Amino acid sequence: MDATHLPEVTAAGVIIKAVLILAVIAAIAGFGTYIERKILAFMQRRYGPQHVGPYGLLQLAADGIKLFTKEDIIPQHANKIIFAVAPVITAATAFIALAAVPVFPDFTIPFIDVYVPSIASDINVGILFVLGMMAAGLYGPLLAGMAQANKWGIIGSARTAIQFLSYEVVTGLSILAPIMMVGSLSFVDFNDYQADGTWLVVYQPVAFILFLIAGFAETNRTPFDLLEHEAEIISGYVTEYSGMRWGLFFIGEYANMITIGVIASVVFLGGYNDFWIFPGWLMIIGKIAFSFFFMLWVRAAWPHVRPDQLMWLCWKVLMPLAVINVVITGIVIMLVQ
């Protein structure tokens, strides 16, 4: 697709897009919990939720009702303002990050003739923005853990700090190589770069793997779910949270998972280009869905690591590999040109 042929992006379109993202992603995040429970159950030869609604589909609603109606407890000695704001930071940063990534293909609403773009805000430094936003998400768990006057929370926030900060490096470095190849920070450019059908993962397998690993850490997923690991620190930074505040962390986490899925799909896996008989929108949904599924799959299959192993992996393995990858990519680009 050629950007120049596109209709003009109006304010109304952007607002509709934003509302759409919020609604759909929040819903998907909720639905994600259902999917996660189902998938994990199947992998353990269980049924998962199945009594509320057909196939347990309404479990989601039941959980939602539960979360909304639960008493909102703020511990006596917590820093109340920060305690209250922290989950909002997590959710907000997750959604703000989504503003700069393409979510669904663009379309025009019939009758009122409003064009809704695929990216709410197609800034030309999209990737930088997304990575930055996700990095800012670190403040959610960090502040939550520190505000609640609970030792598990403190440990949780300490882990947040080291884990998120460390892996931010890996994410950045790993994605640097593709950026060098594409020469742009815009997701649209990435997409167009792969329009010929050759996915960037083919050129950058190492960067892809590094990005994935770092993605698990950034989204606090198994095997790197150290921030709130029940077996060690009760619930880490969410120990004292309940009800909808706790729900916001959850939505943030799932939104982040989707964001990572989107980045991975757009940067490495060919974006929303058509593929064979499949239209682009189906391709991107499929890719995001697969990366989501992959995260669950990993959770079902692999044990989690120790904090020291995590750090070791980051600084002694992943970071050097990422640097080497960047260097090699640079050399290759130089030679090819």
Next chain:
Amino acid sequence: MGLEQFKNRNVGTQNYKTLDLDHTPVTGMGQFKQVVSRTFKPELFVGLWVTFREMINALFRGKMHTTQYPFEKLPISPRYRAIHDMLRLLESGHYRCIGCGLCEKICISNCISMDTKYDENQRKEVSEYTINFGRCIFCGYCAEVCPELAIVHGSRYETASEQRASFSLFEDMLTPIDQLNLQQEYQGFGAISPNADENIKKTPLAY
């Protein structure tokens, strides 16, 4: 039996098996090799494969493992001691209990009580029988002592109720008369031993 085996406390000489584990590498090179070998061994993928395979098994090959309690229940051992049943005679449908009171006497929680009377047919009628399940400890003595195999432990193990001391009356425990054909002979605690016949001496009869 001697007590030797209890007196021998030298656990060190017992028959332990040691697992054949790799030693933790100490040199830098060793550690590097370990990382490399672990990295390139497909173990992680084996894990992924196994979980995926089980998912397929569960979804498409009917190997779902869940018992959907309380809709489905696992069979329990006949020796399990759950809420009591009162059995009936298969031939006549009459309750088996003769009101002998042995269960009442033996019950260590003192939770059985019964009312009996002389009925029109000159028989001992058990007009009411109850077990206070707030006190019953499911020891099975009543089932063991019962000479008629009348009181037995049934399979109702869900004993939660609004009141701990809720009573169970004769009617509640008695096999419903329309389900007489479904009544199972008791196999558990206090049932007749398989070789009971061998232990019986024959009594001569004049008719």
Next chain:
Amino acid sequence: MSEVQTVENMVSITIDGVDYKAKEGEYILNAARANDIFIPAICYLTRCSPTLACRLCLVEADGKQVYSCNAKVKEGMEITVNTPDILAERRAMMEVYDVNHPLQCGVCDQSGECELQNYTLELGVDSQSYTIQDTKREATNWSSVLHYDPGLCIVCERCTTVCKDMIGDAAIKTTKRGGEALDKAWKDEMPKDAYAMWNKLQKSVIAPSNGTEHTNCSDCGECVAVCPVGALVSRDFVYTSNAWDLKRIPATCAHCSSGCQIYYETKPASIEDRTEKIFRVTNEWNYVSLCGAGRFGYDFENRTATKDTAAFTAAVEAFKKAKVINFNSVITNEEALMLQTLKEKLGVKLINREARAFQRFLGFYGEASGQSLYSLNFKEVMASDFVMSVGSSLRNDNPNARYAFNNVQKLNKGAGLYFHPVGDTLVPTFGKNIEMFAHKVGHEEAALLFIIKLFADQDKLPASVKEQLESDFVELLGGDTAKFEKGFDKMMKKKETFSLMVGEDLYFHEKAENLAKLIAVLESSSDVKVAMIPPKTNSLGVALICDLDDEAEGYTIGYNESGDFKLSALGDGDLDMPAMNQQEGTLTNMHKRVTPTNAALEYNGYVLNDIVREVASAPKETIMWTEHLPVSKGFKAVEFDSLPNHYTNDGVEHRGYLLESTSVEVEEISVDKFDDANALEGEIAYRCNPQRQFNDFSDKAHQIFEGFGLYASPTKAEALGSKVEVEFANGKLTLDVIVDERMEGDIVAIPDFKSAENIYELFAGSRYQTVTIKEV
């Protein structure tokens, strides 16, 4: 006769090689039991004659097989309990008992205390060698209380024996079973005694001896008590409980002055009602026999009582202003002592008619004889071989007196003289050597003079008596002189110990003092010793403890009696009191024994002690009075909790303690002249309760059916009609006429067991009154 065992009348025996001492003339079985040696035995009852029905008690004595219940010990006798032959016999007997015995221990009322079960196990009967066609035997009800299941009966004849030898009714006997005859072939195959036993067993069952379906007896239930199996059970108890579910509370029966040892057996009433209820009364039937009231009249407890503070305050007020306390003899010694304390501290007068009469009589007797108490207790009467009774309706007044009279005839080959104006058809059947004198009312002195004439050493008699002995007493007392004289020689044959029982008629007699003197004379001049029947439950205790008044007026508190303020254990008074089965305390019985009783049932109200504490002073518990019972009157200063209440294997009674009696020298007695003219003429009413009825409490019990009415002999009843009005000098009564088939003559009996009817007032200090009776 005393129970002191002197060295002279002890013999040495060996049982299984061990030396023991035994009383001379004792049965081997009893000697063994006294020494805690077990010999299997079913049919023998300690105080009855051996029946040799079970033959289980076989032992070898000096090389010969004998039945230990029937063979007496001899000096140097060597006894072996088990020999191979005897063991074979016993095993065969137990197998025989188990032939066709229904396998229904599971439902049987006797299970757990069944001697057939016990011996079958004891002798290890694990297989059966014998067989015979069974006979259909239907369970029947013999009376309002007796239920007989012949299917379970092992024809041990214990029931018939106790009924005959102890109770005296002889209401049941063995009859033909009508079953298959025993195959003669068994005779060679099995041990001899077992065969003989089986032969008899197979032919018999038990049935009422009057040939009807019903026993028509005193309904004492003693046959039920002695039955070793579940064949005889009380109708009320059949299939309602199992022996092991019942809690036994040792107590003393509080219906009459016998003060029998009983156990109240209780358990929760039902699944819905968890309050304890008495299901039956049992006793140590080898050593004590109950009457129907004791056995079946147990549910007289005061259930409704609560701590009603208003009523209690009213009671305390009433006591403060009371001038009189009117009570009866259904009261413990402790309560009697409380009342006496109130008299001493508050100056109230104590009225207890029957105890007062007895107290006066005892006083007269004491003055004349120097003895503080009568000489014999009724155990000693039972051991005598010539027994007489004056002034008591033997069949009705006191069961133990009657049992003693009967037992003397049956067991001691005894003889008896029975003096009573109301004729009786049962007493003469107790034995062959019984002479009954249905003398005129008022001729009691003549009866005593007659006894003095028969037994006294003429030289020891005071002149005032001697001069009166000339008359022909037999004629005067309504007998046939010639016939009596012939019979009397036979009666006196081989007699050594003589006893006389006197009863309530004498205490309420116009000439009570003279009668008491005559008794003293009799005792001092002959071998005859006297026992007195206290009129009601604890009359003896009350008579000893309380200083009773004859007349009193003013504000009256009635304790189970009428009064301006009524304390009642029946639940119908102004303040509830515990009934006897809800009380602890002691009773003094006719055996001069102070026996403890215990509370079988819960009581939630106030007790007399609470009131006494308010108006005077009292210790914490009623039983703390026990140790303060007057030692000067023969009581002992012992704590209630240290009083035993049981029998040992040798039959020795360990229940409470015996009253001490003191005696002093007295001067010669001078008696009044007997005046023939004192006899009552005309229509006479006698204050006398039916059997099994003694007081409001026996009446309250649901298994006591004897009603309040006018009891008359069959002919008299016919003459009277069905309902009559009885007119006394100071009032009248309308009563149903109830036939007592065992009464004879024209005197009618009017019961006094209902305190509300004020019968004592009508009889005005006597037991006999002339009345006019009209049919209505």
